Amino acid sequence: MKFKLSKKYIITISVLVLTFFLYAKFVYSPVIFKILDRYKEFNTTGVPDGLTSLSAKECGGCHTAIYNEWRTSMHSKAYTDPYFKAWFKKDNEIWVCLYCHTQLERQMKFKVDGFVNGDLTRPILEINDEYEEGLEYEGVTCAVCHVYDGVIHGPFKDVNAPHPTKYDEIFTTTTLCRRCHEVPKDGLMFYKDNPCGTVEEYENGPYAEKGFICQTCHMPEKFRALTDFSKIYRRTGQHTFKGAYSMEMLEKALHIELDQKGDRFELRVMNNGVGHKFPSGDPDRYVLIITKFYDKQGKLLKKEVERFGRTIMYRPIIIEFYDSRLKPLVERSYEYKGSDLVTNARRVTVEVEYHILSDRAHKKLIKKYGLPKDTQKLFKLKPLEFRF
Ligand code: HEC
Ligand code: HEC
Ligand code: HEC
Numbered sequence: 001m002k003f004k005l006s007k008k009y010i011i012t013i014s015v016l017v018l019t020f021f022l023y024a025k026f027v028y029s030p031v032i033f034k035i036l037d038r039y040k041e042f043n044t045t046g047v048p049d050g051l052t053s054l055s056a057k058e059c060g061g062c063h064t065a066i067y068n069e070w071r072t073s074m075h076s077k078a079y080t081d082p083y084f085k086a087w088f089k090k091d092n093e094i095w096v097c098l099y100c101h102t103q104l105e106r107q108m109k110f111k112v113d114g115f116v117n118g119d120l121t122r123p124i125l126e127i128n129d130e131y132e133e134g135l136e137y138e139g140v141t142c143a144v145c146h147v148y149d150g151v152i153h154g155p156f157k158d159v160n161a162p163h164p165t166k167y168d169e170i171f172t173t174t175t176l177c178r179r180c181h182e183v184p185k186d187g188l189m190f191y192k193d194n195p196c197g198t199v200e201e202y203e204n205g206p207y208a209e210k211g212f213i214c215q216t217c218h219m220p221e222k223f224r225a226l227t228d229f230s231k232i233y234r235r236t237g238q239h240t241f242k243g244a245y246s247m248e249m250l251e252k253a254l255h256i257e258l259d260q261k262g263d264r265f266e267l268r269v270m271n272n273g274v275g276h277k278f279p280s281g282d283p284d285r286y287v288l289i290i291t292k293f294y295d296k297q298g299k300l301l302k303k304e305v306e307r308f309g310r311t312i313m314y315r316p317i318i319i320e321f322y323d324s325r326l327k328p329l330v331e332r333s334y335e336y337k338g339s340d341l342v343t344n345a346r347r348v349t350v351e352v353e354y355h356i357l358s359d360r361a362h363k364k365l366i367k368k369y370g371l372p373k374d375t376q377k378l379f380k381l382k383p384l385e386f387r388f
């Protein structure tokens with residue numbers, strides 16, 4: 001059968017393609033966040049008796065060590081982090097970001113009183129009388145996790161504090177972390193799992209059964225008193241919340257081996273230190289494993305690059321095509337062949353790079369959204385070296 005394209009057909013196709021391009025270029029992709037019930041389950045307004053403000057500085061007056069740990073964490077930078085600032089600007093400072101990055105009502109200049117036509121991007125804002133000047137700069141501050149209805153919640157039942165306290169099991173489970181480290185997908189979002197699914201990845205992996213929780217790895221245990229003047233020593237968690245911005249944590253992530261097997265090299269990469277996929281969290285992140293083969297003279301024979309990351313189209317609708325991130329305790333192997341490779345390769349190096357975002361997005365944020373030029377985009381681990 002012969003198929004002939006009619007003029008009408010060609011015009012229709014062209015119009016469709018053009019519409020799609022214009023749509024993709026000018027229409028904004030759907031907001032991945034919505035208002036979750038878990039944001040509304042608690043009241044974060046009141047200041048506990050005995051305290052004058054919800055600022056971390058005030059808590060730090062007594063809980064000095066914990067305050068100093070928290071100050072080094074990304075939680076304390078959730079509003080000032082240059083990447084947050086740049087993306088926030090790009091997303092027209094859409095208020096919904098603040099529900100996780102500065103979650104206390106006292107951190108928000110405005111209260112949201114519904115939406116125009118139910119559109120998340122068009123909130124009806126009211127001046128917030130409770131707003132505490134500058135508190136948003138503390139990001140995920142102490143009170144975000146600890147203060148509910150004017151009472152300080154914590155993991156102990158037997159404390160004697162100058163402020164009201166209450167034992168709460170959210171501190172010894174993953175409930176607290178889930179509030180922000182799990183973003184469920186919504187209509188018109190074709191993610192394989194969830195946009196951000198750290199808690200889900202952990203639950204589907206082997207660590208939950210082994211009795212690990214997020215705190216086991218991200219708040220390492222330390223035996224000490226809660227304040228400078230307290231006498232009772234307790235099992236506490238360090239508030240450093242180290243993640244991908246810590247070389248020490250990144251160094252723990254992978255176990256890498258390289259063997260020569262007959263006419264090929266076999267590279268084996270195992271996620272043996274991360275409780276969820278590697279990398280997790282922000283969907284832009286990816287990891288490169290770069291293997292370089294050198295001959296006796298030090299000449300580069302071959303370079304191979306493997307990528308652990310997500311391939312996502314964001315506009316006009318979100319579609320995740322591929323997720324090559326490495327699951328916890330899973331090993332993946334790669335074979336590198338080549339007639340001369342095994343005979344000539346004498347030295348092989350394996351480099352691991354953790355990228356916060358793509359080169360393109362990084363450049364765009366610098367050019368259009370005020371990201372400082374020197375903001376670090378990737379972290380390189382110490383290269384491994386194998387000799388044959
Ligand atoms: C004036 C000193 C002081 C200030 C200010 C202070 N605390 Fe405390 N806090 C204490 C003492 C003392 C304890 C009890 C120590 C003990 O029993 O070992 C305590 C206990 C706690 C506990 C454990 C509660 C439990 O039940 O597990 C948490 C959590 C806590 N404080 C958080 C905070 C936070 C958050 C702030 C700031 C909003 C803050 N504290 C401000 C002195 C203070
Ligand atoms: C109120 C929301 C919220 C809660 C609750 C929360 N986090 Fe976070 N967390 C964030 C945000 C927002 C960031 C990113 C800050 C930034 O880089 O701008 C973050 C960053 C982190 C990072 C660093 C990530 C990186 O890229 O290096 C770790 C690790 C982390 N959180 C662990 C935890 C753990 C463990 C818990 C539970 C005990 C927890 N978080 C609870 C909001 C939260
Ligand atoms: C077995 C230890 C372990 C457990 C359990 C664990 N993590 Fe991690 N996590 C790591 C390590 C190691 C890294 C650094 C490597 C990396 O960036 O993934 C990390 C990184 C992160 C990051 C940075 C994003 C990234 O690149 O992966 C976030 C956010 C995070 N963890 C949150 C959590 C939360 C929330 C939980 C609980 C559901 C959790 N982690 C459980 C070990 C753990």
Ligand code: HEC
Pocket residue numbers: 056059060063066067068070071075140141142143144145146154155170171172176215219226235236237238239
């Ligand atoms: C992201 C949530 C989060 C933030 C922010 C946070 N904490 Fe905690 N805090 C926890 C969790 C979880 C525990 C229980 C850790 C454990 O014992 O394993 C805890 C425990 C504590 C305890 C009891 C000692 C212990 O480690 O069990 C004190 C006191 C405390 N926090 C004070 C603070 C202060 C002060 C700040 C701010 C400088 C702060 N916290 C910020 C989640 C948080």
Ligand code: HEC
Pocket residue numbers: 033081083084085087088091094096097098099100101179180181182183280281282356
């Ligand atoms: C459901 C809670 C939640 C909401 C809503 C949210 N975030 Fe986050 N955000 C997080 C958590 C948790 C992390 C840490 C995960 C990680 O580091 O991979 C994070 C990390 C980030 C990072 C990475 C920071 C870095 O240094 O690499 C950027 C940028 C960011 N968020 C921007 C935004 C913007 C812009 C919005 C609004 C459009 C937003 N977030 C809304 C929870 C949230």
